[in-house]
């Protein structure tokens with residue numbers, strides 16, 4: 001090692017919610033060295049009992065190729081468990097490449113900066129974006145409380161409760177028929193629960209109908225793509241804007257009535273979404289003619305055009321190939337990161353859930369059977385049994 005690792009290389013900046021770890025001038029050649037660092041990192045983070053923005057200093061830090069996997073795995077664990085977002089400073093060209101390459105594979109943002117100042121500014125912006133959606137609160141942003149939903153005699157949901165925090169990517173998983181879509185339908189107002197409450201940003205909206213729920217800032221996509229197949233991509237996305245237009249009617253008359261400036265603003269937002277999702281080349285294409293993966297992306301675009309505070313995604317990667325899944329995972333991470341949007345995600349692919357979400361609720365036969373970090377849930381015997389049961 002160039003220099004020695006010491007616990008005082010870890011610093012907490014409470015007022016900025018920043019956790020800083022200085023790996024500069026260290027050289028990692030064995031797993032033991034890495035474990036020594038992360039043992040201390042994890043220990044100190046765990047002791048705070050909360051999440052932080054990570055700032056990691058890599059100036060002249062050398063990580064031997066043979067221990068990169070180990071280094072990355074420990075870093076990833078710390079990130080998933082304790083991070084609100086990470087920035088990295090001063091990585092050498094080789095380290096930068098390794099981080100970038102991993103970021104691409106494992107779907108996180110590499111957020112590399114030349115100087116500590118630039119990294120701090122980026123963190124401050126990240127934090128501000130998260131705060132735009134609201135201040136840090138202990139009360140969950142979205143809370144489901146003792147939710148029951150019956151179809152005839154079938155209990156699709158039986159006393160389900162959980163809380164999703166502001167700014168997090170929260171996953172709901174479970175075998176087929178577990179009640180996942182039913183839960184999303186309750187949150188978005190499509191179904192009224194037989195019993196229980198749904199609270200968003202401290203407001204009980206259990207009895208709201210879908211349009212009123214949308215106006216609260218809750219948007220969704222559907223398990224089976226729900227686009228107007230005879231309309232273009234652009235028009236489908238413009239429809240997402242309609243909740244922000246006067247009278248909430250999407251008609252030519254209204255459209256012209258908005259006046260040029262308003263129309264320009266609406267267009268700009270839609271253009272931003274199109275640009276963000278890289279679908280400019282298909283803007284004039286009828287959505288019905290698009291491959292499935294792109295239809296899913298357009299549907300996400302329509303939801304984003306609503307500028308939601310809470311985005312509900314029902315199996316956004318179902319039926320996609322590996323590459324499309326990777327793209328979608330990145331878009332979800334980027335939405336969360338750029339706009340601070342809270343996301344509730346239903347997903348079957350455990351790998352994706354592990355990679356991108358911070359908290360997981362597991363449903364089975366309409367009941368919550370487990371809850372925790374992806375790691376905790378994945379190794380929970382009750383969860384394993386529920387999933388295995390599916391195959392028999």
Ligand SMILES: Nc1ncnc2c1ncn2[C@@H]1O[C@H](COP(=O)(O)OP(=O)(O)OP(=O)(O)O)[C@@H](O)[C@H]1O
Nearest residue numbers: 151154156174175176177178179180181182183223
């Ligand atoms: N509209 C409905 N009418 C009657 N039963 C329904 C309705 N919607 C859902 N159910 C039933 O409620 C239970 C939960 O279904 P739900 O679609 O919520 O499961 P899911 O976890 O989303 O499953 P999948 O992984 O297959 O999408 C199932 O038994 C289902 O048959």
Ligand SMILES: [Mg+2]
Nearest residue numbers: 180181182223
């Ligand atoms: Mg479903």
